[in-house]
Amino acid sequence: MPAVVIANNGDVPEFEGRITFNVILCAVIAACGGLMFGYDIGVSGLYLIMDLNLLHFLYIAMINSADAIKFMQTSGGVTAMDDFLKKFFYQVWERKQQAHENNYCKYDNKKLQLFTSSLYIAALIASFLASKTCSKFGRKPTMQLASLFFIGGVALTTFAVNIEMLIIGRLLLGCGVGFANQAVPLFLSELAPAKIRGALNISFQLFITIGILIANIVNYAVGKIHPYGFRISLGIAGVPALLLCFGSLAIYETPTSLIERKKVEQGRAVLKKIRGVDNVDLEYDSIVHACEVASQITQPYHELMKRESRPPLVIAIVMQVFQQFTGINAIMFYAPVLFQTVGFGSDAALLSSVVTGLVNVLSTIVSVVLVDRVGRRALLLEACVQMLITQCIIGGVLMKDLKTTGTLPNGDALVVVIMVCVFVAGFAWSWGPLGWLIPSETFPLETRTAGFSFAVSSNMLFTFVIAQAFLSMLCSLRAGIFFFFAAWIVVMGLFALFLLPETKGVPVDEMVDRVWKQHWFWKRFFNDEQVVEKGAIEMIHPHLT
Incomplete structure (x- = not known):
């Protein structure tokens, strides 16, 4: 039995250290992996992973509107650009010109869906391979490998001459995303002092939101450059990958x-x-x-199946699943048409992207500032209340006033636009960044890379599932989809209240003893000899005896 030291709360020794320039430099360069991912989300029209479904919604919401086609030309990413669609998805382009047909429930294109989803399938598989490279070669080489995959993918998609090149490029981009999403959060969690670990780790999510915002602006600017605007938009995605590739040499x-x-x-x-x-x-x-x-x-994946490994594994997977079931996707799809209804006309797509993008960035900064002060659970619980209220208001207004054809009255649309911004703010300072932070900091070292690969792959899997299911859900539930996600938010809040432990300020290699063995529920997964009385902490390090 290991040596045990009983210490009162508040007597836990703290590690020495300052917030140094080296830490900040390493964090900023590593977070370029988030910039890389975020720009790809925005440039592909996958803002919150649903470009195709946004087109479906616009068919119904903008029907009989004289601005419909012009609106669709300025919304989404390259998947909404006519030059891109005519080159690779001609059938989709033809249907897009027939926006007066109310046939969105039957609208489908398998190749475009493959373009959308191929990245996430590749990322799902790549995350498990990245787990191996993280353990064997290190976090830094894995980030470098991610940037090389991404650069290769950018080259293929930018200069693609057929759908096959485009899909292969997306697969390489997916490998880059999988490797980066595996390595960067682990790198940031292990590098950061415990007292600012949350803030530094969330820089990954912050850079994702900045990347999305930049991509939205670039998409709008190059959308008027014919016929190669979409290639410029795709090519610029290589810039953050190059920053990560060469910047990582200096960290x-x-x-x-x-x-x-x-x-x-x-x-x-x-x-x-x-x-x-x-x-x-x-x-x-x-x-x-x-x-x-x-x-x-020797077998970390086998170790994950053991009873004492279940608490962090369950938390990691559930956090990723809940992140996808907040309803952020549904919120974002309605944003452009709501801005247009309020009176911004054909500029509504750009305005909604920029406004919600700015809210996303600024609210993520709020999370950076607060996460190590008020803790993870407080942010999650507050956001659940905030998102629940806004989902119900939006769902109620749309259910009352938005029919199969036509748009909302201006007053109602303005209310919903405000609620959209409030919802995005709540998501951006809670389940968005903390969905990555918490899984990256809760695993013990022996299962850290393997366990986090399950978190990354779960995110990619449920992103894919929601993307594929959303169309039929929207078609059948219509505005009721907001109440569907509101119910999930209630479940999320109860989970955070009763089952999610607080990890603020706890060194990443002390989580088992200070967090899991002290939690009222999760401590039962450890042997009685491993668990100490409430208010005490088991220390197994000789230097603390």
């Missing part, structure tokens, strides 16, 4: 990864540099101990 590998791969002295040296102090013995010993435990595990 450090995480001390945890170095020590895990037997580069012990190099790990200690890097720890001193990123913490800005010479006395790093406490944190160093904690990392060494975690690595010693991890080295005894």
Whole structure:
């Protein structure tokens, strides 16, 4: 049985260190992986992963409107650009010109769906491969590999001459996304001091939102350049990938990864540099101990199936699933037509993208500021209330006034536009960024890369599932889809209230002892000998005895 030290709450030793330039530099460069992902989401018209379904909605919401075709030419990403559709999806382009036909429930194009979903299927598979490279070669090389995949994908999609090149390019982009989404959050969690780990980790999500906003503006600007505007839009996606590729040459590998791969002295040296102090013995010993435990595990995926590994695994997967079931997709699809209804005409698509994009960015900054002050659970619970109220208001207004044809009265549309912004704000400072932060910080080292690969793959899987199911859901439920997602938000709130532990300020390698073994529910997954009394913490490191 390991040595046990009982300490009162508040007596937990803190690791020494400052917030250094090296940490900030590493975080900014690594977060370019988020910029890379975000720009691709925006440039592909996949803002919140539903470009095709946005077209379906516009068919019904804009029907009989003289601005319908012009509106559709300025909304979405390259998938809404006529030059792109005529080149690769001619049948879709032809149907787009017939916007007066109320046939959106039967509208379908398998190749366009493949273009949409191929990235996420590739990312799902790539996340498991990235888990292996993270463990064997390190977090930094995995990020570099992600950028190379992405650059290759950008080259193919930019210069594609047929649908086959386009799909292969999307698959390479998916590999880049899978590798980046696996490596970057882990890199940020292991690099950051515990007191600002949440803020630094959320920089990944912040850069995603910035990338989306930039892409929306680029899409609008190049949409008027014929016939190669879409190629410019796709090609610029290589810029953040190049930033990550070359920028990563100037940053450090995480001390945890170095020590895990037997580069012990190099790990200690890097720890001193990123913490800005010479006395790093406490944190160093904690990392060494975690690595010693991890080295005894030869099959991390098998280890994940053990009883004591279930708490972080369940949390990681559930957080990703809930992120997709907030209803953010449904909210974003209605945004452009609501802005148009209020009176912004054919500029509504750009305006809605920019306004909601700015709300997204600014609210993510709020999360950066608050997450290490008020904690993860407080942000999630507050956002559940905020999103629940706005979903119900939006659903009620649309159910009352938005019919199969026509648009909303201006007053109602203005109310819904405001509610959309309030909803996006709540999502952006809670389930959006924390859906990535919490899974990246809760696994012990021995199952960290394997466990987080399940989180990434779950995100990609349910993104794909929601993308494929949304059309039929929208067709059958109409405005009722908002109440469907509102019910899920209630479930999410109850889960966060009763089953989600607080991880604020806890060193990433101390989660098992300080968090899981102390939680009223999850502690039952550990042997009685491993669990201490409430208000006490089990320490198994010799330097703390």
